[in-house]
Amino acid sequence: xxxxxxxxxxxxxxxxxxxxxxxxxxxxxxxxxxxxxxxxxxxxxxxxxxxxxxxxxxxxxxxxxxxxxxxxxxxxxxxxxxxxxxxxxxxxxxxxxxxxxxxxxxxxxxxxxxxxxxxxxxxxxxxxxxxxxxxxxxxxxxxxxxxxxxxxxxxxxxxxxxxxxxxxxxxxxxxxxxxxxxxxxxxxxxxxxxxxxxxxxxxxxxxxxxxxxxxxxxxxxxxxxxxxxxxxxxxxxxxxxxxxxxxxxxxxxxxxxxxxxxxxxxxxxxxxxxxxxxxxxxxxxxxxxxxxxxxxxxxxxxxxxxxxxxxxxxxxxxxxxxxxxxxxx
Numbered sequence: 647x648x649x650x651x652x653x654x655x656x657x658x659x660x661x662x663x664x665x666x667x668x669x670x671x672x673x674x675x676x677x678x679x680x681x682x683x684x685x686x687x688x689x690x691x692x693x694x695x696x697x698x699x700x701x702x703x704x705x706x707x708x709x710x711x712x713x714x715x716x717x718x719x720x721x722x723x724x725x726x727x728x729x730x731x732x733x734x735x736x737x738x739x740x741x742x743x744x745x746x747x748x749x750x751x752x753x754x755x756x757x758x759x760x761x762x763x764x765x766x767x768x769x770x771x772x773x774x775x776x777x778x779x780x781x782x783x784x785x786x787x788x789x790x791x792x793x794x795x796x797x798x799x800x801x802x803x804x805x806x807x808x809x810x811x812x813x814x815x816x817x818x819x820x821x822x823x824x825x826x827x828x829x830x831x832x833x834x835x836x837x838x839x840x841x842x843x844x845x846x847x848x849x850x851x852x853x854x855x856x857x858x859x860x861x862x863x864x865x866x867x868x869x870x871x872x873x874x875x876x877x878x879x880x881x882x883x884x885x886x887x888x889x890x891x892x893x894x895x896x897x898x899x900x901x902x903x904x905x906x907x908x909x910x911x912x913x914x915x916x917x918x919x920x921x922x923x924x925x926x927x928x929x930x931x932x933x934x935x936x937x938x939x940x941x942x943x944x945x946x947x948x949x950x951x952x953x954x955x956x957x958x959x960x961x962x963x964x965x966x967x968x969x970x971x972x973x974x975x
């Protein structure tokens with residue numbers, strides 16, 4: 647009986663110590679987070695964000711485990727450009743793009759002329775980013791950015807984005823309850839990160855708000871201004887799919903080549919996808935083989951690299967270009 651009592655006592659002591667450890671651990675985590683929030687508050691106030699805005703925004707934030715998992719998640723396999731292209735440039739998206747142009751024709755042509763960016767590229771980015779505004783993300787931007795900024799793998803970047811998001815709220819561009827976006831904090835129909843919003847979002851109808859969530863004029867103008875600010879040339883297109891002779895393909899194993907003139911590419915046998923000769927021009931173009939020398943081939947111009955400023959993915963930029971061609975009006 648004495649031995650049983652001793653064993654029982656040891657059991658309860660062990661349980662008590664384990665519970666004490668985890669309670670202290672949780673308390674420590676909470677205490678560290680409170681310190682982090684306090685430091686963030688001081689930084690926000692120094693940037694000119696009001697105490698009221700900060701407190702209202704941060705009072706009900708939730709650390710989202712799903713967001714942290716998504717940030718760490720690596721793709722199970724590397725998809726090919728053909729796979730990506732099938733997902734992003736399909737007949738339904740092309741059809742809707744043409745319908746959207748007809749629906750917003752006057753507005754989008756005015757914006758295209760004002761900013762010097764062809765309407766079809768504005769539509770193509772809108773289409774691929776949010777399926778023409780049909781899905782803009784349902785995550786709380788403030789909670790998502792806080793989750794990524796607190797002890798995340800890119801903490802500094804997301805901390806700055808969080809401060810910019812608070813500035814957007816402070817300026818009254820959107821209400822806290824409506825500030826929704828992707829898990830990484832990209833917002834609205836143009837999917838701008840908060841820093842991009844502050845620098846490039848436009849108030850096209852002069853109503854005092856840069857509403858990339860609900861105002862089509864502001865959405866289109868913001869996309870156009872972003873492209874123009876990064877060097878868009880409205881006298882040129884993005885590039886084209888081409889046919890490359892097999893003997894030339896074998897020379898290129900890299901995805902990108904050095905830039906050469908269209909005349910150079912024509913002289914070595916590269917032709918338009920329909921078999922016609924390339925323009926006899928000194929316009930510089932890079933040969934791109936997104937799936938290596940056994941897949942599709944493209945010659946791309948400077949505007950292609952401007953699209954990559956919007957999203958650094960080669961697949962993305964190619965798909966925007968192709969979709970723009972398919973919805974051309």
